[in-house]
Amino acid sequence: MTGILEIEAQSPRVCVAGAGAIGLTLAARLQMAGYRVSLVARGESLSFVHENGIQLIDQEGEHRVMVNVGAASAYATADVLFLCPKSHDMLAMATSIRHLISPDTIVVPVINGIPWWYFDGIDRCWQGQSIRTVDPEGKLKRIIPSRSIVGITTMITVERVSPGKATTFNPLQMTIGELDDKPSERLDLLARILERSGIATTKAVRIRDAIWTKVVRNLISNPVTAITGATLRQNFGNAYLADISRQMLREVIPVIASYGSRLEVDPETILDTGRKLGDVKTSMLQDLEKGNQLELASICDAVIELATLHGIEMPVTQAISNLAHFKSTGDGNAFAA
Structure with a gap:
């Protein structure tokens, strides 16, 4: 070697x-x-x-x-x-x-x-x-x-x-x-x-703390911006959108703790940092505009899967994820059973 x-x-x-x-x-x-x-x-x-x-x-x-x-x-x-x-x-x-x-x-x-x-x-x-x-x-x-x-x-x-x-x-x-x-x-x-x-x-x-910190930044912005077309400044600066992101943030913190991890920065810093990045389009919004598949499995679905394994409910996150999945398919072909 x-x-x-x-x-x-x-x-x-x-x-x-x-x-x-x-x-x-x-x-x-x-x-x-x-x-x-x-x-x-x-x-x-x-x-x-x-x-x-x-x-x-x-x-x-x-x-x-x-x-x-x-x-x-x-x-x-x-x-x-x-x-x-x-x-x-x-x-x-x-x-x-x-x-x-x-x-x-x-x-x-x-x-x-x-x-x-x-x-x-x-x-x-x-x-x-x-x-x-x-x-x-x-x-x-x-x-x-x-x-x-x-x-x-x-x-x-x-x-x-x-x-x-x-x-x-x-x-x-x-x-x-x-x-x-x-x-x-x-x-x-x-x-x-x-x-x-x-x-x-x-x-x-602790690399998983860093992973979760990045996952949270993506989770509370990417699907929201894909649905609304907002930039990061708008997502975290608009009172209505910022409130949705804040609710998603509250939901994911117990999931992180259940796996023995923690955020590297406090939640308000995450929100503030996102706003300061300016009129930047998230990668998910860029993909949506180009007609590409959205990274919902790793950013949304995996977090919800980990929450479910510990019996933790994430209703706002689930709803936003569902809307983003609809936007991703574009034609509503994913029918409920």
């Missing part, structure tokens, strides 16, 4: 799988920092980036970055593998990139919502359980060994405005952590890679 110091000395082979908003941002920033980056893309994204590179606009200005881009089959194993699909596309991506994962590969799934690995790496009564709504048949656990995974959450509000082009005007921030919440050399390596790439990185003491 290759040692962490040896990997760093040789310059890690970094692969970013997925050319969405986050994937483009990560690939561009990593390449700008001098890392050997391969971007897994397909269709028009692949052809655009191959011909034009990645066009990224962020707080530092406008960048045009040429990267090595190709289909998953074009690459061999990676030292660090960032998986950046929509959560509902994770299984298809995992199937296509499984050959990139060696026993030494650090796998970093950069996804929204409750991750399929949530119950792995912890010595508690629910150790090893699966979350049906995000990994119904346990296939993700079989394809991607949990021992290879480093947990991550992002505070990056970025929009892919066209194939190969992404824009963001807020700071780039990430939190990382081992699934067992222990320090490790590979965690330190990953932090150094991200920091050198201009991404402010925190090593979590």
Whole structure:
């Protein structure tokens, strides 16, 4: 097995799988920092980036970055593998990139919502359980060994405005952590890679607290904005919409506590931070406007599933989720039994 110091000395082979908003941002920033980056893309994204590179606009200005881009089959194993699909596309991506994962590969799934690995790496009564709504048949656990995974959450509000082009005007921030919440050399390596790439990185003491904090931010804004078309400023600044988000926040806090976790910041700070992000469209609203599938399974359904397992009711969250599901189907074909 290759040692962490040896990997760093040789310059890690970094692969970013997925050319969405986050994937483009990560690939561009990593390449700008001098890392050997391969971007897994397909269709028009692949052809655009191959011909034009990645066009990224962020707080530092406008960048045009040429990267090595190709289909998953074009690459061999990676030292660090960032998986950046929509959560509902994770299984298809995992199937296509499984050959990139060696026993030494650090796998970093950069996804929204409750991750399929949530119950792995912890010595508690629910150790090893699966979350049906995000990994119904346990296939993700079989394809991607949990021992290879480093947990991550992002505070990056970025929009892919066209194939190969992404824009963001807020700071780039990430939190990382081992699934067992222990320090490790590979965690330190990953932090150094991200920091050198201009991404402010925190090593979590308890990664699930960070996961829940991000999940809550998404839960109380994404489905509401998909239903209403509101920006984050409107969602948290309008009295009516802010009240709905506040009720959803109250409902999810007992769920978090029932799994031995807690929010990293107080609830009012979450509401205030969302408002200060300005006239930013959530990823779910962006997907709705583009006619894409919404990430409701990992952001809404998984939280409700976890609540149900502990007998906790979430009526407002359930109602908002139902409305968002209706908006997602667009034609009301999901008939009640």
